[in-house]
Amino acid sequence: MKKILLLATGGTIASVVGEDGLTPGMTADELISYLPAHNHLYQVDSKVLMEIDSTNMQPEFWVRIAEAVYKNYDDYDGFVITHGTDTMSYTSAALSYMLQNMSKPVVITGSQVPIHNNHTDAIHNMRNAAQFACENIGGVFIVFDGKVINGTRAVKVRTRSYDAFESINHPYVAYFEGDEIKYTTSVAPVQNQEMMLDISLCPDVFLLKLHPGTKPELFDYLKQHYKGVIIEGFGLGGVPTQGRNLLPKIIELIEAGVAVVITTQCLEEGGDLTLYEVGRRVGREQIISSKDMNKEAIVPKLMWALGKSNDLKEIKELMETSIADDTTL
Numbered sequence: 001m002k003k004i005l006l007l008a009t010g011g012t013i014a015s016v017v018g019e020d021g022l023t024p025g026m027t028a029d030e031l032i033s034y035l036p037a038h039n040h041l042y043q044v045d046s047k048v049l050m051e052i053d054s055t056n057m058q059p060e061f062w063v064r065i066a067e068a069v070y071k072n073y074d075d076y077d078g079f080v081i082t083h084g085t086d087t088m089s090y091t092s093a094a095l096s097y098m099l100q101n102m103s104k105p106v107v108i109t110g111s112q113v114p115i116h117n118n119h120t121d122a123i124h125n126m127r128n129a130a131q132f133a134c135e136n137i138g139g140v141f142i143v144f145d146g147k148v149i150n151g152t153r154a155v156k157v158r159t160r161s162y163d164a165f166e167s168i169n170h171p172y173v174a175y176f177e178g179d180e181i182k183y184t185t186s187v188a189p190v191q192n193q194e195m196m197l198d199i200s201l202c203p204d205v206f207l208l209k210l211h212p213g214t215k216p217e218l219f220d221y222l223k224q225h226y227k228g229v230i231i232e233g234f235g236l237g238g239v240p241t242q243g244r245n246l247l248p249k250i251i252e253l254i255e256a257g258v259a260v261v262i263t264t265q266c267l268e269e270g271g272d273l274t275l276y277e278v279g280r281r282v283g284r285e286q287i288i289s290s291k292d293m294n295k296e297a298i299v300p301k302l303m304w305a306l307g308k309s310n311d312l313k314e315i316k317e318l319m320e321t322s323i324a325d326d327t328t329l
C-alpha cells in the first residue's frame with residue numbers, strides 16, 4: 001500500500017459559499033473523505049498549507065509548497081496538491097524548477113466546480129490524482145479531466161469547461177481510460193539521485209504583452225524596477241522597430257543588466273529570434289530565447305534563474321537549457 005500526502009492550498013475544489021461568493025474553506029480531512037474509503041492502492045494523510053483562491057498565489061507560496069514536499073519527501077511515496085485552476089500551471093512549473101531529481105510524483109489537481117456541488121469534476125480529478133501519485137515516476141504533473149500533463153507544459157485554456165487544461169507543445173504524459181492509466185510516451189526509468197530543493201527565487205520579473213501602439217517610455221519604468229523582463233512579441237517574436245520603436249529601449253534594458261526574454265503571443269510552436277530584426281539587431285547572444293516554453297514556465301524559470309545568478313550569460317544559459325522537459329527546441 002502506497003503512502004500519499006495531500007497538501008491543500010485552496011481553490012474552487014475546496015470552496016464553500018461565503019458571504020462574498022465562493023471562497024476556499026474546506027478542511028483537508030473533508031477533501032480526502034471524497035477519496036474511495038476502501039481502496040488497496042493508497043493510504044492518504046493530509047495537511048492544509050494555505051486556503052487561497054489561486055489568483056492570490058505568490059512566488060513565496062510556491063516556496064512554501066516546495067518546502068512542504070521536501071520536508072515530507074522520505075515519508076511518502078507520492079504527493080497530491082489541491083490547488084485553484086487559475087494559476088495552477090505557474091505553480092506546477094515553479095515546483096518543477098524548485099524540486100529536481102525526484103523519483104516520486106508530485107501531482108497537482110483542482111476542479112472547475114466545488115467538490116460538494118452536483119456535477120462536480122473534483123471527485124474524479126482527486127481520485128485520478130491520488131492514483132497517479134502511486135505511479136513509479138518522478139516529477140511534477142497536473143492531473144485534470146482524465147489527462148496527465150507535464151508540470152512545465154500545462155496551460156489553462158478554458159475558463160469554465162471541465163477540460164480546462166491543455167498540454168502545449170508537448171504530448172500528454174498519460175491519460176485515464178476508466179481506472180487505467182495509459183502512457184502516451186515511454187517514461188524515463190526512475191533514477192535514484194538525491195532530490196534537490198532549490199528555492200531561491202527572485203520575484204522581480206515582469207511579463208509584457210505587446211500590442212500595436214505599446215509605448216517605449218514604459219521600458220524606463222521596467223528598467224528601474226525589474227531584474228527580468230519577458231516580452232511577448234508578435235508571431236515568432238517580432239518587436240516593433242518603426243513608429244513606436246522598442247529596439248533602443250530593449251538595448252537599454254540589457255545594458256542596465258536586465259535579463260530580457262523574448263517569447264511569442266501565439267500559444268503553439270514557440271518563437272524564433274533568428275528570423276527577426278530584434279534578434280539580429282540586438283544580438284542573439286544578448287537576448288534570451290523562450291524557444292517553445294509557455295509563459296507559465298518562463299515566468300517562474302526566470303525568477304529561479306535570477307535567484308541563482310546576476311550574470312546575464314549564466315542566466316541565459318540556465319533559461320535556454322531544457323529543465324523538466326520545458327522545451328524541446
Ligand SMILES: NC(=O)C[C@H](N)C(=O)O
Nearest residue numbers: 011012053054084085086
Ligand atoms: N476553478 C478554480 O479553481 C478557479 C479559482 N478562481 C482558483 O483558481 O482558485
